[in-house]
Amino acid sequence: MSDNHDLHDKQISRLYKLGSKTEPPHHIDAEITHAAHAAIPGQRRRFIRPSLATAAVLVLSISLVFKVLDQEPLEKSVMDSLPTDQSDSIAQPAESELDTHVLVKTKEKVTAPAAVMPDADTTRAGKPLPQPQRSAPKKYQTTRPEQKPKPPAAFKQDDSLGKTQTQMLSAPIKEEGTKLQKKSRMQLGYGKRLLRQKRKSMAPAVTASSILERFDCKTIQLPDSNSAAEWHHHYKTAMEQGQEQYANCLKQTYLERFGKALPEHLNE
């Protein structure tokens, strides 16, 4: 401190201050302050930081809302569409959520039973049952044109029809699907409940042949007469009407009751 005092010359300092009035030009001041402001984007940062945080929160919120909405309407749509048009409610979510590969696989599993759904409506309307095994391959063919549908002949056999339909129904459950498939199926909400309904709606068509095989002859109305001609008349009529199972029952019951076979041709 004393050194500072010793090295201080008041006269020289006074003279120096008298001559030291110059200042930097204003344009240099402006350039420097501009550079200082430009170097610090702090004010912009202050705006950006909260807006980024807000945007992040918004994105998360929106995605969460969409996720929730994504599940609820789908389940609702499936539930709502069940009594009316189930094929649409099944096919649409699959198209929107799955990629093409998954879509094909899903349709492979879903559209076949879905094609049977209109049958349930027509059944309720009292119309004759159309052949479900024909409508399923048609739908199947439209969704997968690159693959040839199985020949309808394979469906004519009762056993093969039963097996095929059963496989088509049980395939989505048993078959190993991708996680996305499983997830989408769960999200769609048509898992067990829907499959159960599909089985129900398909049951008459699928099990028709097995019912024919296990036709309970005790439940049918038999001729009261012991006349072979009358029995034969019933038999012939049943055959003409295509009621083969009834005709077989007549033959079987006649054999059991009279100890001899019902003659297929009577000499009239």
Add this chain to the structure above:
Amino acid sequence: MAESMNNTSDEKLMTRYRTGDTAAFDSLYGRHRGPLFRYVQRQCSNHAVAEELYQDVWMRVIRAREQWQPGTRFQPWLYRIAHNRIIDHWRAGRENHLQIEDEAVIPLDRPWPDAVMLIRECVERLFKLLAGLSEPQRSAFLLKEEAGLSLEQIAEVTGTGYETVKSRLRYALRRLRTGLEGCDE
């Protein structure tokens, strides 16, 4: 806001500027623009070069803002940057020596009345003498008179020891006093 800036230390202003407060820089710049400009100007005979160096010093301050430690004093840091810049300029050989010429003398801002012509003459003589000092002696004198730094701070800025600064200042004042004889009245 402006009043609070006036009461704020250089170090706090610099800290605020580092965190993005450009108004703090404006206040800081307003405090040091004159003395720093004159410090640079006294070291250069060319006015344009002085302006260039002065601007470059502030640009370095702006760029080096992150390197400034809040615990250190701002003013020595600022003048060290300026000092180094001037040394670089001298070492680059762009200006070997300050020419003690009439053009090198800084003109006074306003016309002085005849009564104080002697004072004006003494001032002009002082700047001539100042320009004739060696760079270390001149730097030490300017850092003390213009920036108001202590000997310790001058030693810190110039990268020398305390005793060296003291010696330089003593020699500088002796030469100036000798050259300013007759200006005592």
